[in-house]
Every structure is written in structure tokens, then in C-alpha cells.
Amino acid sequence: MQYNRPARNVQGVLMSSTMDMTDITKAFTEASDALGEGELVKDADFTLFESVGALEIMDPKMDSGFLQPGETLYDNFNVSAPLTAEQVVWVMDELFCYEMAWHKGYALLETLYTSVHLDNLLHQELSRARKARKATKSNKSAKDVSIDDVCFRAECETDQAGTEPTQIMLIHLVLRAYCLGLLKCCDLTIRIITSQMYHEEEDFVSQTFNRDLLSEHDTQEIYGFIQSAYRWLGSTGASSIPDKVRAALKDRLFIRQDFLGALEATIPDSNAWRPNRFGAWRDLQRFASDVGSQQQIGQPVLAAFSEKIQRRFSSNTPPRPIFKLTYREAHRDFDHMLESIGEACQLYELPKTSDCALSLLRYVWAFADKSPATLPRAIMQTVLFTEGQVCGRLDFPFERLLRIDLRELVLAGHPLISKSTIDAETSSDPGFRLRQLLDDFIKAAYEPYFKMYEALCQNRCRIRRRLTHIIGEFDSLQDEAKLIDRKVHTITTPESSQGRWPETDSNYPLHSWVSHHKHAMTQWVLQLGFEHDIYEPDELGIMYSVLSQVQAAQLDSNLRIGHFAKLRYTSVPDVDSYERVICGISCELNTVLGREFAVTSSLTGLLKTLYGFLDSLGTLSASSRRYGSAQRRFELRMKALQGCTSETFDFDTLNNGLRPDRGLVDDNFQNWNAVIESTLKELQEVHENISDQPVFRSSKEQWKKQDQLLLETVRQISERFRFLREACKDAGITMIGEGSLKGKVDVIIPPPGTHRIHDWWVVPEVIFTRAVNDVQDHKHSS
Amino acid sequence: MGGDEVRSLPPLPTTLPISEMRALIAKDLSEPYSIYVYRYFLYQWPELCFIAIDTSTPDYDLAACVICKLERHRGGPMRGYIAMLATQEGYRGKGLAKTLVSKAIDLMTEKDADEIALETEETNRAAMRLYESLGFLRSKKLHRYYLNGNSAYRLLLYLKPGVTSIPTDEYFDPYGSDALPPSAQDDSTYHEALGNYDDELFG
Numbered sequence A: 001m002q003y004n005r006p007a008r009n010v011q012g013v014l015m016s017s018t019m020d021m022t023d024i025t026k027a028f029t030e031a032s033d034a035l036g037e038g039e040l041v042k043d044a045d046f047t048l049f050e051s052v053g054a055l056e057i058m059d060p061k062m063d064s065g066f067l068q069p070g071e072t073l074y075d076n077f078n079v080s081a082p083l084t085a086e087q088v089v090w091v092m093d094e095l096f097c098y099e100m101a102w103h104k105g106y107a108l109l110e111t112l113y114t115s116v117h118l119d120n121l122l123h124q125e126l127s128r129a130r131k132a133r134k135a136t137k138s139n140k141s142a143k144d145v146s147i148d149d150v151c152f153r154a155e156c157e158t159d160q161a162g163t164e165p166t167q168i169m170l171i172h173l174v175l176r177a178y179c180l181g182l183l184k185c186c187d188l189t190i191r192i193i194t195s196q197m198y199h200e201e202e203d204f205v206s207q208t209f210n211r212d213l214l215s216e217h218d219t220q221e222i223y224g225f226i227q228s229a230y231r232w233l234g235s236t237g238a239s240s241i242p243d244k245v246r247a248a249l250k251d252r253l254f255i256r257q258d259f260l261g262a263l264e265a266t267i268p269d270s271n272a273w274r275p276n277r278f279g280a281w282r283d284l285q286r287f288a289s290d291v292g293s294q295q296q297i298g299q300p301v302l303a304a305f306s307e308k309i310q311r312r313f314s315s316n317t318p319p320r321p322i323f324k325l326t327y328r329e330a331h332r333d334f335d336h337m338l339e340s341i342g343e344a345c346q347l348y349e350l351p352k353t354s355d356c357a358l359s360l361l362r363y364v365w366a367f368a369d370k371s372p373a374t375l376p377r378a379i380m381q382t383v384l385f386t387e388g389q390v391c392g393r394l395d396f397p398f399e400r401l402l403r404i405d406l407r408e409l410v411l412a413g414h415p416l417i418s419k420s421t422i423d424a425e426t427s428s429d430p431g432f433r434l435r436q437l438l439d440d441f442i443k444a445a446y447e448p449y450f451k452m453y454e455a456l457c458q459n460r461c462r463i464r465r466r467l468t469h470i471i472g473e474f475d476s477l478q479d480e481a482k483l484i485d486r487k488v489h490t491i492t493t494p495e496s497s498q499g500r501w502p503e504t505d506s507n508y509p510l511h512s513w514v515s516h517h518k519h520a521m522t523q524w525v526l527q528l529g530f531e532h533d534i535y536e537p538d539e540l541g542i543m544y545s546v547l548s549q550v551q552a553a554q555l556d557s558n559l560r561i562g563h564f565a566k567l568r569y570t571s572v573p574d575v576d577s578y579e580r581v582i583c584g585i586s587c588e589l590n591t592v593l594g595r596e597f598a599v600t601s602s603l604t605g606l607l608k609t610l611y612g613f614l615d616s617l618g619t620l621s622a623s624s625r626r627y628g629s630a631q632r633r634f635e636l637r638m639k640a641l642q643g644c645t646s647e648t649f650d651f652d653t654l655n656n657g658l659r660p661d662r663g664l665v666d667d668n669f670q671n672w673n674a675v676i677e678s679t680l681k682e683l684q685e686v687h688e689n690i691s692d693q694p695v696f697r698s699s700k701e702q703w704k705k706q707d708q709l710l711l712e713t714v715r716q717i718s719e720r721f722r723f724l725r726e727a728c729k730d731a732g733i734t735m736i737g738e739g740s741l742k743g744k745v746d747v748i749i750p751p752p753g754t755h756r757i758h759d760w761w762v763v764p765e766v767i768f769t770r771a772v773n774d775v776q777d778h779k780h781s782s
Numbered sequence B: 001m002g003g004d005e006v007r008s009l010p011p012l013p014t015t016l017p018i019s020e021m022r023a024l025i026a027k028d029l030s031e032p033y034s035i036y037v038y039r040y041f042l043y044q045w046p047e048l049c050f051i052a053i054d055t056s057t058p059d060y061d062l063a064a065c066v067i068c069k070l071e072r073h074r075g076g077p078m079r080g081y082i083a084m085l086a087t088q089e090g091y092r093g094k095g096l097a098k099t100l101v102s103k104a105i106d107l108m109t110e111k112d113a114d115e116i117a118l119e120t121e122e123t124n125r126a127a128m129r130l131y132e133s134l135g136f137l138r139s140k141k142l143h144r145y146y147l148n149g150n151s152a153y154r155l156l157l158y159l160k161p162g163v164t165s166i167p168t169d170e171y172f173d174p175y176g177s178d179a180l181p182p183s184a185q186d187d188s189t190y191h192e193a194l195g196n197y198d199d200e201l202f203g
């Protein structure tokens, strides 16, 4: 088969008097004809990146300017043409759907820029800006940012003599105001998102393709337009519009105005008056969700949107397929987005949350758990990272959060933060040296700690990938922590401190603190692996074993931390002192953490046991894999935990640990049942009798939900065991390791999403094989 | 495999049915690749391209093909990369893809590859089953990797022990050799994203 060269079209070359052009077509054609078929001429820098970036001109799939024979570049839609009120509602709804698609990560070109109305306004804005720049150059004092020029202007003015005034107002006042508001919302959205960490293309496309989304115009000015449109709709001039339609138009303008206002108040560096930001977002959510649930009354004007518009943009991407959400989907996304933004902004209203680092971290995790869209994630970063104003609190640098975290977990009552250390003035004072040491540590820990929070504000896939690296940074920090701990220890031992501090700190508090966070992140990375469905059915057992090992290390370090926290608590002489309160909180916090670690560890153990048992019954063995080996695959798995050098994960040990003890099936079941019972009990009690300290208060709701999910998960595990017990009985299997259920029962791994009670805890479905056909529908993988 | 025949290609540029291959692959792609992408692979690693042709048809119809490359990944392990794979609709389910991919893996192994990588759409069950039956594992999920908004999985297969401990060059030119998401082709900020440490160590 011959490779056909695409037809070359060298006609219509651009010429300009200021350019000196040489036509190289002939030379080029001759040179390329001298090449053999398939021969590639490239320099060493021509990479896959370049080859993937190349576009073939005149290939309709790649060349966005390519016109089919007879095709024109423009559609003939007149933006000034009268529309009925119902049609205006429809255009607004379509715009809203495209806006939400853009928020989802699709480019403006394939979403909002398909609107003929927006295209027209953006075009007017472009010429306005150009005129304004010219005027400034020639020193004319033009009012250069007036938005008055940004209005619908048809290519050729049509005679509007016969048009009713109402229809003129609907277009030139109502729809225009809506469009201006929408464009400004996009401008602010881009500003908020790009001021924070996000991934271009993956999360969001900020590119505006050489159009300016009214960035030079003040939000107030656009507000003014929306308000006059709103007022006009209530006036007699609009009385010919049916009530229902008028209300629909007003609702849409209202949402637009409030969205704009809420965005403006959320801009990190804006001087805008900041009303209750949380309230503003919540009110908007309530109202928008009401409107979204109403019957759609718009009447389509299909010609108001055109796929062709993107062709006129200078773009080096192939033409993109238009992406659109339905009205329902768009509202659902909007609702979810507003909910998450509300959660982020709620931190402004909960100053006590940032008084407690661990509860703040938990809050951010709960926020991240709902997979918020990019804008809420950027707003969360604004809330957390605005310079010196964590959660909107004045004089609250992010570093303070780190100090609080250290105090809560490991340093309450410790000489490192004691009053005499803080007050030490002369360099001969040991307290002075201690303070320096703590500062050294803070300096080293700041970045990894900050990154941990920042990671949680990324998309779910990125969270896992980023944490993988941050674990490594904590790992390196741990050595430094140990060094500082030692130095601290030599200063605070009784001999050198002349009895100034009690001997309670032969532990390594900073080292323990690093270890705590490192182990927590290691668990998250593993758990996110379950959530992302990356493990194969026959790996689940060993992955839960790995998790179990990390949890054991975590629990171990928690016990040590808790032990010293208690020692310090009891050695505070003054029972009414602030220090004593701080120590008390730290003790309680560590106790609660310990209970949480213990209970998740039991749950992990149960799943590990279940998978081990299923494997011993021959129900999990995967069909043979042609390449690689179990060892190699395990090595690959452990790559994600490579940063955690303090743990070694040994395949054989973990694998052997998965095998249930030999012996009677019934005996094992009895043991497992006992574990299930005790886990259920642990779960019921894990968050009982906890004081009402602010440290805990904001977490209580979350705990309740979380514990409920875990309880259900354990009950589900219990059902599986019961099922297997019956199945073993049926099959006459009485001894572990003797007999198989292969071919008798099937194991189905439910995919993440709606099929698991909690995405992090994968409880397999187990069914009798003959029933398989009945459940084909939700058979996912086995 | 009946009338089909699997064979390694003679070196370019003699008889490669490049436009047929391109047409076959483009059919299932959500985004078009320029001819340079095909040339990039076929010119540099012709031996790692395998095709199956139906010798029972007069024109020796192309039934399936796989296109790969093999080079050092960020100055570290020798990484094979399966760039494209497709089986013509009427020829699916006969083991063609599995055979071609196995051939490619065998040759890469022979050429001292440490690991083999590829990406596939998260919804592409057929491809995932195929690769997993060969021993690949999903190593990570890539959010909205493709232009159509779909996420992907990176799949990896280790061929030798100790691959994770082969050091990679942290300052290695990230766009020099690694695979790129098609959706990143025009995006200058993607350069920054790649420069980000995130992708450099955990491949």
C-alpha cells in the first residue's frame, strides 16, 4: 500500500508590503522529493513532544481553519435580531451549561466560545481596548475603560424599525447584562484558580485564546448593568412578558449577580468589601438549586451557538469537539461546586478550627474526599495559604499552624516551648539555644508540611502522586529531627539543666512528630490506591497487609508519643495552669488518635484475613500472567512507598502472613467472629466520651458519619464470613488449606464509586457460581 | 491464527503500510496524531513495530498492529513503551493483539529492557484485560489525561528485579523522551507541569 502524500495547496499566500517574503515552495518540494519514502529528517532535538504537537495543515481533523468546499467561515446569525423572552431564557441556560463544562476542564473554545453573542461582545471588547490604547498613545484623554462600547453589534446593521421595544431591551439590556456578568465571572474564576496550585489542561484550561474577558472592567460597573436589567424586568416596559418567563429571567440575573459578587469577595487580593463569604456562597447555593429544579421554559434558538467560531481563533490545537452538559447536569455540578466552596469558606467562620492543626487537617481531608472541582480547590488554598492569614485570621501565618501541630501532638509541656524558653534573652541561657533549635526545625519542616496541605487541594489522582513524594521529604526530615532531638536532649537532661526540667524526654518528640505525619501519608497513598482501583483482585490481600504494617508502626509511635504526653501532663506542678490545660488536650488527642488507629487497624486486619481465606479456598487466583512475577509486581507496588525508608516491606513475610492458621475451619470462624465483635464494639466507642474542647468540636459531625460507614463495612465483612462458612459446609471443607471453593463460588470486586460503602475498604462480593449469570449486570471484575 | 501471519517488519522505508496503520489506529483515537508521530516511532524503532496481515485477502489486509519504542527513561531504567495498539474490528478476539504485544515484549526483553510502560483509557476494559493478562499492573491513575476528558491508567511491567532502585536523573529533560498525553500537545504550561518534581521520580 502506497503512502499518499496529502495534496499540497500553496495558493493564497499571505502577502504584505512590509514583509519581505521568499517563496520556498519549490525548493522545499524538490528537497522533499529527493527523500525516500518514509525517511525522516530531524535534528536531535526533535522529540516525541514536537511530533505530537505537529498539526497537518489542510487535514480537516487537525487544521481548525480548514473549510470544506463551499463552506463559509461565518454563520449568518444576527446578534441584534429580536428574540422572544423564552428564547433569551434558553440562551442563558445554554451559556450556563457551557460555563459548567468549562469549569469541568474543557477549553473555552469548545464550550462558551461557541456562543455567537459572547463572541460578538468579546470582539467589541477587543476593538474597545485597541481604540483605548491608541487614544492613550496620542494622549487623548479618552475614558478608556468604559464598558458602554461592549454591546451587541451586528456585522451589518439591520433595520430595527419594526422591532418592539421590549424585544430590543431583552437583547440589548437583559441578555447583554447576563453575558457581561458571565464573562466577568469567567475572568474572576481564572484569576482565583491561576493564583493557586492546579494542573493546566488536567484540571482546568485557563487559556482565553487572545480574548480579554473584561479583565479591565470593574465588577461594580457590570453589577450596575445587571441591576438595571433586573429593574427593567420589574417595570411596566416588560409587562408584556408572561410572569413565569419574567421570573425565570430575573432568577438567572440574580444568580449571575450573586455568583459574581461571591467570586469578587473571594479573590485573595481584592479590596472588595467582604461580606460573610460563607453565607454568600451558601445563599447562592440554596437559590441556584431551587432554580435548577424548576421546569425548563426556554425555547431553543439553535443558531445562537456555532461550532465554527473556534475556527477563527488562532490555536495550535486540532479543532476540538464541542462539549456540553445537560441543564440538569450543569446544575448538579454547580450545586456540588457551591457546596464545596461553602465548605472552604466556612473556615472563615470557624476560627477555632485553625486553633487545632489536626482538626483542620481532618477538615481539609473531608473537603477533599468529595472530589471538589478546581475552583473550590483553589478557594480552599486561598483560605489556607493567603499570606499571614490562615482561615482569614489576622496575623496568622501558616507557620503558626505548624507550631500548633507540634504542640498538640508532641510538645505540650515540653521545654522546647516552655515559657522560660520563649522568654530567654541571653545567648548563655539554655532556653535561648532551645528556641534556636526549634526554629531550625520549623524552618526545615515548613515546606514539606505546607506541601502536605497543598497536596490535599489537588485532584484525587494528584493527591496520591504528590503525597508519594512528600513522604520522601518527611523521611529526610526525620533524620534532621532526630539530630535536633539529640541536641535538645543534651540541653534538657537534668545534669546539664541543673534540675530545671524534669527528665521526661528521653523520647524524640520531633522525630515522633515527623513519623506520625509520614505514616499517615503512607496510609493515604495506599488507601487512594484502593480508591483508584489500581490493585488487582489477587493483590488486595497483600496490599491490606502492607497497610496493616504501616498502621502497626503508626500505632506504635502513637503509644510512645502518648506515654510521654502523659508523663509531662502529670509533671506540670500547677494544676490550674495553662500549661496543664495544653498538656491535657495533647493527652486526650493522642488517646483519641490511638483509638482511631487501633480500630482502623482491626478493620484492615479483617479484610486481610478475608482475602487470605478466600485465597486459601482457591477463589482469588488470577489467570496466569505471561510475563513478570509476583515478586516483580510487588516491587512495583512498593515503589509508591519508596520514600518511607523506615519500613521494609518484605513480600514473603507479608504473603505468608496472609495464610490463615491451619486447623478446623470452625475454630477459625470462631476467632474471626470474635474479632468482628470486638471491632464493632471498638467502633461504637472510638469517639465516645470525648471532651468538648474546640480541638474536637468541629470533628464530631464528621466522626459520626465516618464511624457509621466503617460500622456498615464491618457488618458487610461479617456477612461475607458467614456466607463462606455456609459454602464451606456445603462443600464439606472442614480443615483450612484442604479443599477449594473454586468453581463453586465467585468473588467479585466492586468498583469504587457507588458499589462500595467506603472506597478505601474493598469488601468483595461473594456469590455462588451458578448465580453468576443473574448478576452479570453488575459484574465488574473477578 | 489461520491465514494471518505475524512477522517483524523489514526496515523502513520499503513496504510499511503506514497509511493503513494510521487509519486503523486513528479509528479508535479520540484525537488525531500527525504523520510525524507515526514517523517518530517507525523511523527510530522499526523493529519494535509488529503487524498482522491477512494473507487470505488479495491486498494482504492489515489486521492488527502495535507500535513501540525503547530507550532510557530519564536517564534511569531502560524503558519500553507501547505507544499504539489496535486490531481491526473484524479480527478482534482472536488473540492477535496478545500475540503482537507478546512479540514486542519478547524483543524488548532481548534488548535488555528493564520495564515496559503504557497508558490506556480508564474505560478501556479490553485493553486493560489484555495487558493485565500479560502481567502489567496499573501503577497510577492520570486525571483527565485525554483531550476528551477521560482519565487514564499508567500500566507498568517490570522485567528485572531492582528496577525501582535504578537511579534516575532528576534534572533529565522531561520532554526529551517520555510519553506525553496527547492533550498536552499545545500547552506551554504543560512544560511547567512536567518540570514539576511530581512526575520525575514516580514514573
Ligand SMILES: CC(C)(COP(=O)(O)OP(=O)(O)OC[C@H]1O[C@@H](n2cnc3c(N)ncnc32)[C@H](O)[C@@H]1OP(=O)(O)O)[C@@H](O)C(=O)NCCC(=O)NCCS
Binding pocket: B028, B064, B084, B085, B086, B087, B088, B091, B092, B093, B094, B095, B096, B097, B098, B099, B119, B120, B121, B124, B125, B126, B127, B129, B130, B131, B133
Ligand atoms: C484492545 C484490542 C487491541 C484487543 O485486540 P484483540 O486482538 O481483539 O485482542 P486479543 O484477541 O488478543 O485478546 C487478548 C486478551 O485481551 C482481553 N480482551 C480482548 N478484548 C476484550 C473485550 N472486548 N473485553 C474484555 N477483554 C478483552 C482478553 O483478556 C483477551 O484474552 P482472552 O481472550 O484469553 O480472554 C482491540 O479491542 C482494539 O483494537 N481496541 C481499540 C484500540 C485500543 O483500545 N487500543 C489499545 C490502546 S492502549
